[in-house]
Structures are given as structure tokens and as C-alpha cells.
Amino acid sequence: MSAPACTIAVIVPVHNAARYLPDCLESIAAQQFDDFCCILVDDGSQDESPVLCDNMAAGDARFTVIHQPQRGVSAARTAGLCRALEIGAGWIAFCDADDLYHPAFLSTLYKAVQETGLPLACCRYDTFADAVPAEAAPSAAVKRLDRPAHLDALLHDHAVDYGLWNKLYAAALLTPAMLDNDLAYNEDLLANWQAFCAAPGCAFCDYAGYHYRQHADSASRRGLPPQSLDDQRRAAALIRGSVPPQWPALQQSANAFYYEKLVYLASMILRRADIMPYRVQLGELRIGITAGLNDRQLGRNPQLPFAIKASAWATVHAPKLWRWVCRNFLKDRQ
Structure with a gap:
């Protein structure tokens, strides 16, 4: 019809x-x-x-x-x-x-x-x-x-x-x-x-x-398929790489969005009881978070919220404590 x-x-x-x-x-x-x-x-x-x-x-x-x-x-x-x-x-x-x-x-x-x-x-x-x-x-x-x-x-x-x-x-x-x-x-x-x-x-x-x-x-209530982690990171990377060059402030915004996505996805893994199915993704995310920790475009980006900066630091420097926080206080989608 x-x-x-x-x-x-x-x-x-x-x-x-x-x-x-x-x-x-x-x-x-x-x-x-x-x-x-x-x-x-x-x-x-x-x-x-x-x-x-x-x-x-x-x-x-x-x-x-x-x-x-x-x-x-x-x-x-x-x-x-x-x-x-x-x-x-x-x-x-x-x-x-x-x-x-x-x-x-x-x-x-x-x-x-x-x-x-x-x-x-x-x-x-x-x-x-x-x-x-x-x-x-x-x-x-x-x-x-x-x-x-x-x-x-x-x-x-x-x-x-x-x-x-x-x-x-x-x-x-x-x-x-x-x-x-x-x-x-x-x-x-x-x-x-x-x-x-x-x-x-x-x-x-x-x-x-x-x-x-x-x-x-x-x-928003389903489990956490490994593909979802890959796709979300890929989407953020594609956005970060396609900002029109005439808007440098927007580039900073997209950089902050990308780094926040890395930290968020790592926390999504760490709040789960079993992280072994996500070990590859978690390793890649930690590498990205660590590399960007002192980068003014990423971890030190002035547009990045303080809570994300603190979470990034904890992901790298206090992984056991940060996983305990994620498991006990970040309850959604476990």
C-alpha cells in the first residue's frame, strides 16, 4: 500500500x-x-x-x-x-x-x-x-x-x-x-x-x-555487548575527526566528548561483576585514557568536567579502588 x-x-x-x-x-x-x-x-x-x-x-x-x-x-x-x-x-x-x-x-x-x-x-x-x-x-x-x-x-x-x-x-x-x-x-x-x-x-x-x-x-537497559563499546568509541572518534576546521572551540568540545566517552566506557566495564569478556576493550580504553591524561586536548581539556578528570586519574593510578567505586556506586547497567 x-x-x-x-x-x-x-x-x-x-x-x-x-x-x-x-x-x-x-x-x-x-x-x-x-x-x-x-x-x-x-x-x-x-x-x-x-x-x-x-x-x-x-x-x-x-x-x-x-x-x-x-x-x-x-x-x-x-x-x-x-x-x-x-x-x-x-x-x-x-x-x-x-x-x-x-x-x-x-x-x-x-x-x-x-x-x-x-x-x-x-x-x-x-x-x-x-x-x-x-x-x-x-x-x-x-x-x-x-x-x-x-x-x-x-x-x-x-x-x-x-x-x-x-x-x-x-x-x-x-x-x-x-x-x-x-x-x-x-x-x-x-x-x-x-x-x-x-x-x-x-x-x-x-x-x-x-x-x-x-x-x-x-x-538503555540491556546488557553490554562488546560491540557496543567498539561502536560508541568509533562514533566518538568519527565525530572528533570531522569537526569543521573553522570552529576551533568546537574542536575542543569534540575532544572533550571523545575523552569523556573513553572514561565512561571504561567505567561501564568496571561496574560489572565479570570483566573478562571485555578485557580487550578495557585494555584499549586504558591505553587511550593513559595517553590522554596530561594532554591539553584530552585529559586536561578545560571543557572536560572535573568529575571526568578525576575518574580518568583513578582509572590509571588507582584501578582497584576505582573498580570498587564503580561496582558499589555506579549501579546502572550492571
Whole structure:
């Protein structure tokens, strides 16, 4: 079934999401912005998700479905983007199949890009497990983040965040290669970095327009596959190596982000009961942290938070004590 032309195409990658998908689709269908279409990409689901997608498309002409063999979330988003570009959508938004939109998500971000003339807008998000957070009315004020401030915010401001899902993009800003970038982890961060580099700025709406569901199967709650460590480090290295040369302050920011990522990933390993499956990654991270400890671009970077500097020092000079701290005080994702 082909999708109708629309102003905004919402792309939802779906894989075995039947438990949460109806709520997600209901939140999209209830948007106060009328001129949208929703492209559901069923990525080889083995549960009831394909039927739920087909039923939604049969009952609401704004929804259409792509069924494909399982290829991963990046490939699913890419398939959705290709369909959106084929039908001439002017703007692109994303939603994960277990999350929810605020009713004014699309209308608020679209209003922001129209008012500012920028090809990119984002809003804050909140998290929930069971009850959906109370939905406050969006603020009428829109903050402009002109380049390179929007790139710095992408790296360091958790309100902007790495995710694709709390943002609205001009369709011309995204390419299939950006989304399907050969990373399984932090793929959204790298895609956003490339999109943000192509944009003159970002409009920021200071309200929680996206509701991020946390549950046992959430990406943020899963274990720690060694590939995730490799991918996150690779994404940070690619960002550090691709800062436009006319922004030296942004280079410092990217250097700090890279070093902070090394320290963070080492702590992720050290907080686990068994670190042997990660011995190669931990060794590589320690080498990088040690080499950068006295480097003004890395460990002595003035933009690096003191807590990260202290953690880096402890990783190198007090490894047993630091592992005890990580095991006893850094409880998440153990």
C-alpha cells in the first residue's frame, strides 16, 4: 500500500513491539498536526506487530506499512526515509515503537521551524515506566541554537540528546547513508552529528514533547555487548575527526566528548561483576585514557568536567579502588 503525500512523514521502526505498539500508534494518530503520514517499518517481527501495523493502516489512511526481513533499526529507519522521500514528504520525524508522542509534538516542532526558518528542531524528552508523565502545554518560546552552538549542544546538552526521535528534520537534511551508517550502537548520534553539520542551526522547544519508555527490553537497559563499546568509541572518534576546521572551540568540545566517552566506557566495564569478556576493550580504553591524561586536548581539556578528570586519574593510578567505586556506586547497567 502506498502512502499519501504529506508535509511530515513519521517513521516508526518496529521489531517485536506488540506489547507497546498500540499505545505508540494511538499517540501518533492523536497528533494535533493534521498533515502527516506515518510509515511503519516492520523489521522481521515474530510477534503480533505485523498484524497490528496492517490493521492500523487499514483503519487510518495516514498510516502505511513496509514489511521487510530483519535487518536492524538503522536499516528500518533507512527504508522509511526512502519511502518518505519517494512520496515527497517535506519533513521527517522518528518515533520508536515503544515510546509516545505528546499530542503537540509535531505541531510544536513544525511551528518552530516555520518561525525560525531553520531546517531542524528538537524538544526535551521525559522517561516513564508505567504511568505516562503529565503532559504540560508546550512553551510558546523557541530558542535558536545557531552554528556551531547546536553542535556543541548535541554533544553535551542532555535536553537536545543524541536520539533521532525528539527532533524534526527537513527532508533535504537527511540521506539514507546517514541513517544506515554501519553502527549498531550510537548510530543515532553519528547520524545527528552529520545532519547537524549540514544545518545552520537548530530550533529548541523547551518542553517534554517525547515520552521515552524504560523497560527491561529498552536499549538503555540491556546488557553490554562488546560491540557496543567498539561502536560508541568509533562514533566518538568519527565525530572528533570531522569537526569543521573553522570552529576551533568546537574542536575542543569534540575532544572533550571523545575523552569523556573513553572514561565512561571504561567505567561501564568496571561496574560489572565479570570483566573478562571485555578485557580487550578495557585494555584499549586504558591505553587511550593513559595517553590522554596530561594532554591539553584530552585529559586536561578545560571543557572536560572535573568529575571526568578525576575518574580518568583513578582509572590509571588507582584501578582497584576505582573498580570498587564503580561496582558499589555506579549501579546502572550492571
